[in-house]
Amino acid sequence: MNYAIGIDIGGTKTAIGLVDQNGSVRVKTSLPTDQTITPEIMVDRMADTIKNMLVGEGLNESDVLGIGVGAPGPLNTKEGKIAEPPNLPSWWNFPVVNSLARHFSAPIRLENDATAAALAEKWLGAAxxxxxxxxxxxxxxxxxxxxxxxxxxxxxxxxxxxxxxxxxxxxxxxxxxxxxxxxxxxxxxxxxxxxxxxxxxxxxxxxxxxxxxxxxxxxxxxxxxxxxxxxxxxxxxxxxxxxxxxxxxxxxxxxxxxxxxxxxxxxxxxxxxxxxxxxxxxxxAALHQDAGLIGAAALIHIPY
Missing domain, CATH: 3.30.420.40 (ATPase, nucleotide binding domain)
Structure with a gap:
């Protein structure tokens, strides 16, 4: 079974999940999006959570095809940056892809959260x-x-x-x-x-x-x-x-x-x-509670 990590960054919480090639969420959790700390420290917390998740499931990083990140815009996906989202002022111009790459060798893809959700609806939902x-x-x-x-x-x-x-x-x-x-x-x-x-x-x-x-x-x-x-x-x-x-x-x-x-x-x-x-x-929409996670993971699982 092939897996992707989905990360859905929001203004108040960040959802993280392990999603298989069929779109099933094997395990998930969430962290407060703490804007009193630097985004680098927040990414460190995400990475620790992912590593613990993999250990808990008896998996290695080699079992993960990649990490998909959905985040509110504006973004610069070519540069892997979160640009200027109004609800994440402390994250402006933050290179989230490079920051995650400090912890993982798997491919990392960043897209707007609504774009990722659209891909999820195409994969498994109403479209x-x-x-x-x-x-x-x-x-x-x-x-x-x-x-x-x-x-x-x-x-x-x-x-x-x-x-x-x-x-x-x-x-x-x-x-x-x-x-x-x-x-x-x-x-x-x-x-x-x-x-x-x-x-x-x-x-x-x-x-x-x-x-x-x-x-x-x-x-x-x-x-x-x-x-x-x-x-x-x-x-x-x-x-x-x-x-x-x-x-x-x-x-x-x-x-x-x-x-x-x-x-x-x-x-x-x-x-x-x-x-x-x-x-x-x-x-x-057909996908509700886990739409963000599934959408982020779809960035890895589904060609687009």
Missing amino acids: KEAEHFVFITISTGIGAGIYSHGKLITGATGNAGDVGHFVVDPAAGTCVCGQKGCWEYVASGTAVARQASALLGREVSSKEAFDLAAAGDPMIGPLVQKIFQYIGIGCVTLINTFDPEKLVIGGGVSQVGAPLFDAVKAYVSKHALNPSGRKTPIVP
Whole structure:
């Protein structure tokens, strides 16, 4: 059996797992992404965790085909660096691939986490049969992985798919990137919580906001419908740009389920430019809890 190590670096935790050639997670764990220490020390902790994981499973490094790393962008995958992700300020310009290579001789590949998740959905999830699809993750922010003509579209430096910074509503306010009204500024889980909290005058999570809307709250209900419309606008932009045969939506906000998907499909059916685009299937992601790990490992297991 051949194995890959998957590392999914997030702003608050880093998931690490051993994934076999069939996509099964043999063992996994997670570490806090401690931004009070240097990234080098954090990588040392990751390496120790991987080595202990291999010993615990009775494996050697020679049993590992490689290490795949998914991380939030912007990245520079050509140089193996984490560039300037807003939620990892202490990691800016950090050469994560070279740092890991201090500990391992196996090949190491770095890609945007949404790009890696798209590859996982192609391998094992909701896009197995698709040769042209876009995977969209809507959670703290919004990102995408683009798969077209049978391969991942990663761009010159690995940052294709930063769709959260499409401008959707310039009147809505200033995004962290400095533009006005970016898609993730108006439609991410963070955006839902921010706008609902402002309406109610208290702290509201995105989950609570969606629950209130489902219960018929007269203030939050219209907000959530506007959020669904914003998500539809972004989906129409992706359909018009890439002509996919399918959109796959994952991330925490996708857990809202039918109300979200029904609203987005209705918007797309009216506003996508191409008649065939108006019928684009829009489906939930199949991989949830371990998507990041499997996606990172897929960078090793699956040609892309």
